[in-house]
Amino acid sequence: MTNPNSFRGEASLPLAGSPRLLRPSFAALVAAEEELGPLFALVGRAGAGQLKLAELVGLFWHCLESREGLSREAVGNAVIALGLAEASKPLRVLLSQILQGRADMPAR
Numbered sequence: 642m643t644n645p646n647s648f649r650g651e652a653s654l655p656l657a658g659s660p661r662l663l664r665p666s667f668a669a670l671v672a673a674e675e676e677l678g679p680l681f682a683l684v685g686r687a688g689a690g691q692l693k694l695a696e697l698v699g700l701f702w703h704c705l706e707s708r709e710g711l712s713r714e715a716v717g718n719a720v721i722a723l724g725l726a727e728a729s730k731p732l733r734v735l736l737s738q739i740l741q742g743r744a745d746m747p748a749r
Contacts, residue, residue: 650738652731654701656719662706663731665738673703680739687736694720697732704735 645651645662653660674680677699686692698717705711720728 645734647734650734650741652734654705654716654719654728654731655723656711656716661711663701663704663735664706665704665735669704670739673700676703684736684739687732692732694725697728700735701731 643662645653650665652663654663655661670680673683677683677696683692683696683700686696694717698713698720701720702708702713702716705716
């Protein structure tokens with residue numbers, strides 16, 4: 642795994658004994674939105690404390706840089722093992738990226 646680039650909104654999530662990179666690319670966010678609904682609504686639910694565990698795991702699943710050797714159930718089990726407080730750390734990074742965009746993008 643490469644180290645997460647905070648300027649790109651990347652985060653790390655410990656899975657199967659090693660950290661895995663969460664990269665909120667355009668393709669990953671589109672796939673997450675197709676499954677979970679509008680991203681603004683997802684962010685709103687998270688801010689209101691209404692984000693469901695399945696939504697959290699779904700967002701992580703779609704943002705994983707590599708799913709090799711993982712199942713979605715394993716991602717869910719890893720989130721449960723971490724606890725919601727610890728899992729909220731990479732979630733905050735991803736949600737910030739969704740709302741603020743990349744810091745390294747040139748202004749137009």
